[in-house]
Amino acid sequence: MQGILSIQSHVSYGHAGNSSAVFPMQRMGFEVWPIHTVQFSNHTHYMEGWTGRAFSADEIKDVVQGLDNLNIWQQCQAIVTGYQGTPEQCSVIADTVRHVKQHNPNVVYICDPVMNNPGKGCLVAPGITQQIVNTLIPVADVIVPNQFELETIAQMPINSLDDAIEASRRALAKGPNIVVAKHLYGIGNEQFNLLLATPDAIYLASRPLYKMNKEPVGVGDLITATFTAGLLKGWSPLQAYQHCHNAVHGILKQTADSGEWELQTITAQDEFVTPSHHFPARQVASNKSCV
Template sequence: MEGLIDNIAETKSVLSIQSHVVHGYVGNKASSFPLQMLNWEVDLLNTVNLSNHTGYGSFKGSASTKSDLLTIFEGLKKINVEYDALLTGYSSGYDTLEAVGDICIGIKNNEKSEKNVTWLLDTVMGDEGVLYVDENVIPVYKKLLESQLVDIITPNQFELEILLDHKITCLETLKKEMKLFHEKYKVKHVILSTLYADGFQELEGGPETLYCCVSSISVPDKLILYKIDKIDGYFTGVGDMFSALLLDRITKLNDIIPATNQALSVMKKVLTVTKHFSGKSGSINDANMKDCELRVIECKNIYNDNEELYQPIFIPK
């Protein structure tokens, strides 16, 4: 038993407000176990409670109401729970998202707490031109950003275009929109999780190539791009796990460039393992989708990897 305590590190705490499924891995189910393996104490507040991901074509369950979330959070306040970080993702409607905002803004503005709370907001609204939430959540997301209390945001290209009401068609418009985002919302780090290469003449690659783009106040004169080859298949929960890994790395490294690289590199390994074990390419409403759930447990020894598999591409602003 000698030296036992010396080898145990103190945990950090995070309140994760996302979706919940009984079967499979999206939302809180995709985020909580990796964060726990990375030495985080994870408190889960579920915006929906479903049997499984909606992409199966069949599911049962219900959405949490604004009152549900605020009542549960009131219970947390009564026992004086404090957090080092906030991780917020999918909310199905505007009232639920308003509750998420009330909770997070309240935590960030808590003058009694000595903690410097980091808020990562994943604006889960849609992808590739398709919304999968009610349109009335869009002004609520803008309102949350206008609080100027969000530290990190992880939209995909479509979601960033929605938030700024502008299309991103080339690197010049991308630079302009990123600059506008920082100026308007005071967000420290904007990580554009998915940028489609075939929509940009200046970017190498075609339909099977994606880019992750980082814009940060800590690197004021450059955008950082990471070129990513798509892994064939339909995977759910990828963005949820990526945001969790990114929150962990930014908190620990305090450097957005290696933090993003490591999070992307872990995700590549997780998807490679998932693809290997599934052996199939699932799609929305496909019978094979069950086989394509992220292999969250099998990858338990991967989450702490610090390998950086991607070469940063620096683009002058």
């Protein structure tokens, strides 16, 4: 049984981390083997608070060892990682990626580099950002940062499309083959801007932003998962990116139309198979002489 190893946070109620990422990959036809870095009752943006706990690096390592005992790594198609609770968890991730790739060089590692961003309400433990930049990104095949994370990786601000292009090139130079940068408000905040950078070219696609009472959580996890599934279907990076952009728009539109805050991933699940809207990407730069 082939599958995707997904190591992320998990919430019981709503959609964030694995509870945002696992179902889209399954709906697009893939088995998923989730490992939770934390298990909370709900995501941390609720005023009522949340309950649950983070798992230790040793506990995650123990689950990975159990999978290793099954001798299944030849069946692993991809490793997806998102929110990590401690710097030690990042070390376990890096060790796991290297170990799995020793058994299966074809496995693809997709890293959503979730970093400390108090302005957005995203808080991670001290030391995690450094571990992501220095340990995870160099071994990643694909990274899916938001603007703040891309700025941190590239060590530059993004206030224009040219800035975003340069930042994505700097990120590619750190090791990944593909960068998918989400919510690039620095190049215009009237729309949701999603950028794809490969060693050959850079593309930009934009979709409408919908007004909601509260900003939905888990959209980044949804983007990462949907793009991963597209790649594993054998689509080109551009095809996977286009499909991801269109499908996630459908989920957000359904969420806005329903008046809900939590992503309507289940209600709008057909979007993962046949998106109802199409927003064409345009090439904004060539990379053939840059990487």
